[in-house]
Amino acid sequence: MSGYDSLGLNEEHGRRIDALKRSQDTFERNTEYALSDLKSKLSDIEDTVERLEDHERSAMRRFDTLEAELQEAKETAEARSDELEESITATETGLERLTTRVSALERHLRQAEGAVVVDLDVDREGKLRGLGLAVEEGIAAEEALLSAHQRNVLQIRITHYQQARQALAGHRSTVRDAAAVLASTPAGDPRRKKAEQAFTKAAAEAQKGQERIGRLAESARSAQAELVADNALRAKSAAVIEAGQRAHTQLRVRLRSRLSDALTGTDLLPVWFTTALGPMAPPRRAEEWMETALDVLAYRVTYQVTDPVLALGSAPAASQAPRRAARFNELKRDLRDWG
Numbered sequence: 001m002s003g004y005d006s007l008g009l010n011e012e013h014g015r016r017i018d019a020l021k022r023s024q025d026t027f028e029r030n031t032e033y034a035l036s037d038l039k040s041k042l043s044d045i046e047d048t049v050e051r052l053e054d055h056e057r058s059a060m061r062r063f064d065t066l067e068a069e070l071q072e073a074k075e076t077a078e079a080r081s082d083e084l085e086e087s088i089t090a091t092e093t094g095l096e097r098l099t100t101r102v103s104a105l106e107r108h109l110r111q112a113e114g115a116v117v118v119d120l121d122v123d124r125e126g127k128l129r130g131l132g133l134a135v136e137e138g139i140a141a142e143e144a145l146l147s148a149h150q151r152n153v154l155q156i157r158i159t160h161y162q163q164a165r166q167a168l169a170g171h172r173s174t175v176r177d178a179a180a181v182l183a184s185t186p187a188g189d190p191r192r193k194k195a196e197q198a199f200t201k202a203a204a205e206a207q208k209g210q211e212r213i214g215r216l217a218e219s220a221r222s223a224q225a226e227l228v229a230d231n232a233l234r235a236k237s238a239a240v241i242e243a244g245q246r247a248h249t250q251l252r253v254r255l256r257s258r259l260s261d262a263l264t265g266t267d268l269l270p271v272w273f274t275t276a277l278g279p280m281a282p283p284r285r286a287e288e289w290m291e292t293a294l295d296v297l298a299y300r301v302t303y304q305v306t307d308p309v310l311a312l313g314s315a316p317a318a319s320q321a322p323r324r325a326a327r328f329n330e331l332k333r334d335l336r337d338w339g
Helices: 011-111 127-143 148-184 190-264 271-277 283-302 322-335
Strands: none
Touching: 127 190, 127 283, 127 322, 148 190, 190 283, 271 283, 283 322
């Protein structure tokens, strides 16, 4: 007799109980395995968290180090900046002293017996002034013409009018063609519907186009008149403009030669020149300095400025000589870089 028989259970009940016990054992084993795996993963997570915390602490230490290095670099840069400013100030002070000494030496030389000052304004036969006036006449003639931008704007106005006329002609042609179809086909013809639609649309567009042309016509006529007048003035002024351009080249060549001889010679430069431009060209901007000096020389010979101290002489009245006044102000701005 089995143990189950003593409990009053038959064999079938015993088998079921055994199966349940096996299932329970399997469940317990699986549960223990799952718990063990979970503990292992939890341990891995804890290790990962600890490593991340270590990395964070290391990163914070590195950040603190970088912040300290940055602060040190900033302080060093500020200290060097202060040193540089002091050096620049000392250099400027030394330059001012040197300039004062050069000016004193120059005055001494000018007072010395036999000292010769170059006359950069000399123009005995008036040829240089003639070239300068030709340059001014050419510039004035060119300024009286329309600029390329102004001509383009006028041409666009004309083009818009022409395009509007072409579009209107196209709409009217469509209206005529559609009307011909409507006149030649009976009711119910499949072509009539398409022709009716084309007629209605083209007629409306033609009406709009006619109104647009009305607005553009006067603008186009005035634009055309301005272009014709400018073309006539351009043809009339061509010789004067070309002569001014040739005179500009000749004047610059002669003045450059005169100034080069003065700079390489032993005679003293005029006071007005050294006051406005200094005694010599700066090494790094020599050509720019030379061009400004030539501009000043050209201004003086053109307008017969002979002031011994002021490079440009007295300011001209803009109401009486607008072109000269504009040139005076332009050169005055240019000279700020050199004086």
